[in-house]
Amino acid sequence: MCGIVGYIGKKKQAAPILLEGLEKLEYRGYDSAGIAVINNGEINFAKAKGRLRVLSEKTNGGKDLIGCAGIGHTRWATHGEPSDINSHPHLSQSGRFAVVHNGIIENYMELKEKLIRKGFEFISETDTEVIAHLFEYYYKGDIMDTMIKVIDRVEGSYALGVLCSDYPDSFIAVRKASPMIIGIGNDENFVASDVTAILKHTRQVCYVEDNEIVVLTADDVKIYNTDKEELEKEIKTIDWDVSAAEKGGYEHFMIKEIEEQPKAIRATISPRIKDGKIVLDDVSLTKDDIKNLRKIFIVACGSAYHVGVVGKYVIEKMCRIPVECVIASEFRYSDPIVSKNDLVIVISQSGETADSLEALKVAKNRGARVLSIVNVVGSAIANASDDVIYTWAGPEIAVATTKAYSTQLTVMYLLSIYMAEKISTITSGQYKKYLEDLEKLPDLVAKTLENKEQIAYLASKFYNCHSIFFIGRNLDYAVSLEGSLKLKEISYIHSEAYAAGELKHGTISLIEDGTLVVALATVDDLFEKTVSNIKEVTTRGAVVMGLTTEDRSMTGIADYTIQIPNTNDIFLPSLTVIPLQLFGYYVAANKGCDIDKPRNLAKSVTVE
Numbered sequence: 001m002c003g004i005v006g007y008i009g010k011k012k013q014a015a016p017i018l019l020e021g022l023e024k025l026e027y028r029g030y031d032s033a034g035i036a037v038i039n040n041g042e043i044n045f046a047k048a049k050g051r052l053r054v055l056s057e058k059t060n061g062g063k064d065l066i067g068c069a070g071i072g073h074t075r076w077a078t079h080g081e082p083s084d085i086n087s088h089p090h091l092s093q094s095g096r097f098a099v100v101h102n103g104i105i106e107n108y109m110e111l112k113e114k115l116i117r118k119g120f121e122f123i124s125e126t127d128t129e130v131i132a133h134l135f136e137y138y139y140k141g142d143i144m145d146t147m148i149k150v151i152d153r154v155e156g157s158y159a160l161g162v163l164c165s166d167y168p169d170s171f172i173a174v175r176k177a178s179p180m181i182i183g184i185g186n187d188e189n190f191v192a193s194d195v196t197a198i199l200k201h202t203r204q205v206c207y208v209e210d211n212e213i214v215v216l217t218a219d220d221v222k223i224y225n226t227d228k229e230e231l232e233k234e235i236k237t238i239d240w241d242v243s244a245a246e247k248g249g250y251e252h253f254m255i256k257e258i259e260e261q262p263k264a265i266r267a268t269i270s271p272r273i274k275d276g277k278i279v280l281d282d283v284s285l286t287k288d289d290i291k292n293l294r295k296i297f298i299v300a301c302g303s304a305y306h307v308g309v310v311g312k313y314v315i316e317k318m319c320r321i322p323v324e325c326v327i328a329s330e331f332r333y334s335d336p337i338v339s340k341n342d343l344v345i346v347i348s349q350s351g352e353t354a355d356s357l358e359a360l361k362v363a364k365n366r367g368a369r370v371l372s373i374v375n376v377v378g379s380a381i382a383n384a385s386d387d388v389i390y391t392w393a394g395p396e397i398a399v400a401t402t403k404a405y406s407t408q409l410t411v412m413y414l415l416s417i418y419m420a421e422k423i424s425t426i427t428s429g430q431y432k433k434y435l436e437d438l439e440k441l442p443d444l445v446a447k448t449l450e451n452k453e454q455i456a457y458l459a460s461k462f463y464n465c466h467s468i469f470f471i472g473r474n475l476d477y478a479v480s481l482e483g484s485l486k487l488k489e490i491s492y493i494h495s496e497a498y499a500a501g502e503l504k505h506g507t508i509s510l511i512e513d514g515t516l517v518v519a520l521a522t523v524d525d526l527f528e529k530t531v532s533n534i535k536e537v538t539t540r541g542a543v544v545m546g547l548t549t550e551d552r553s554m555t556g557i558a559d560y561t562i563q564i565p566n567t568n569d570i571f572l573p574s575l576t577v578i579p580l581q582l583f584g585y586y587v588a589a590n591k592g593c594d595i596d597k598p599r600n601l602a603k604s605v606t607v608e
């Protein structure tokens with residue numbers, strides 16, 4: 001969702017750097033953008049509804065806004081429609097303050113009414129404008145004191161960048177439950193919603209915690225707590241390759257990230273298997289802890305939730321511990337029966353998803369132990385967890401996740417096998433075999449990717465469909481959920497995933513002549529059962545695209561067959577998902593959709 005970039009330097013102009021940084025944050029999802037730059041104590045700004053291109057044209061590539069310090073923002077509308085006026089930055093009444101904000105101010109109505117009574121006039125419908133006016137209301141000449149007052153009054157989540165015309169050589173920033181990092185350069189410093197925005201300029205970053213106040217000048221960054229005490233912060237070096245966040249010759253980030261999966265899976269597995277044993281350095285769960293677990297919850301949103309659905313089957317099969325997989329936004333408001341003998345696994349690529357973070361807090365407040373599976377190092381969910389297992393997917397830019405999903409699955413396998421071995425629910429022979437098969441997974445994923453041509457052909461045949469169904473049983477059902485989501489989020493074709501045996505309890509009435517059904521039949525002992533379900537739909541006119549392992553034939557059963565390499569049943573989801581990702585991608589490409597930035601979606605959802 002919203003993206004923030006702030007820049008302060010000595011010689012370079014801020015506006016083009018801000019525009020370029022915002023471009024790198026486009027993937028987060030937005031519908032308008034704006035920048036403000038300070039020059040000789042005067043704040044100038046430009047805002048525009050629509051893509052960044054519009055803002056860039058309006059400001060002549062940023063050249064029309066002179067100044068070496070500024071803040072920029074991409075907005076994903078929550079309070080008030082996407083429009084020039086509702087775009088950030090928002091200025092205080094006198095124009096002394098300019099504010100960009102990511103997050104939601106929950107008590108903005110109460111604050112707005114108060115400010116209106118004090119004579120402030122609002123021109124936008126946003127919650128953020130309240131902050132700009134609050135700065136002016138509390139300002140007595142000291143920006144730090146004002147910031148402390150403002151954050152004391154606002155409730156909700158925020159990452160804020162604030163320019164003040166009285167401080168032409170600095171700007172100030174703060175965060176609470178919304179992402180923000182600091183970039184430290186030579187004679188220039190940055191704030192940004194994530195590192196991709198500043199990677200071109202610096203790799204030295206510093207992670208700020210909730211309510212730490214950052215004061216940036218061209219040659220210094222100081223961080224304070226709300227008692228105005230300066231804090232010592234560790235500076236970390238980002239070792240991501242810049243090219244990891246560039247398209248590098250691919251038409252879309254999504255296809256690049258699909259292709260990167262063997263590498264990402266290998267990077268996630270390899271360091272964790274040493275001398276024939278799984279080593280999870282960051283997991284402090286002991287054998288007794290695992291033995292005493294009453295239940296495991298897996299809590300997540302979107303594709304991460306779909307990983308959880310696979311995880312439920314895998315953990316239950318291997319560890320014989322009951323697992324419940326719950327959508328985070330449901331979990332947090334369900335008064336969940338969760339307590340100290342439960343493990344809550346939170347899965348999140350961004351580590352910032354508001355519902356997942358709040359669900360995590362609910363679980364912790366009730367005494368549960370929280371283990372998270374996260375891609376973004378130092379993110380809020382990682383910081384709030386008892387244990388973290390990082391996925392080493394590298395930056396994922398396309399809104400529709402692929403390599404993050406695959407590496408999350410991989411961690412799920414590692415964790416399940418690790419726990420099963422500890423509590424002896426698998427034999428040492430099985431343990432050894434699982435590890436051997438797991439280590440082969442990156443090569444099998446690479447082999448599955450070789451079948452691109454067939455999938456592209458099938459996509460070219462079916463991209464005009466109005467509705468597509470995905471069916472499967474157990475693990476195949478879990479992957480169907482992801483295949484269906486991939487397709488609909490980027491191609492805008494209506495699609496549903498159904499447990500194959502459930503179709504006849506209602507949904508089969510939607511099957512008519514020519515309806516495409518993608519039937520997943522990879523799980524060995526359920527093959528025949530799924531074939532029966534395929535027959536039920538073909539009898540009613542459906543066209544079936546069957547997906548099975550290379551040692552099976554679906555001739556005479558399905559109209560088209562996609563085959564994947566064979567491996568241990570529990571690892572099949574890692575292979576089954578590949579043709580489905582490619583199918584969604586090629587269907588969307590045939591339709592000419594904006595694949596990396598699908599309409600209405602955001603990569604990092606920081607509102608509930």
Ligand code: G6P
Binds near residue numbers: 347351352353603
């Ligand atoms: C958004 C993205 C999805 C993602 C979900 C959870 O909706 O568009 O692709 O699966 O958020 O994100 P997380 O960062 O928590 O994995």
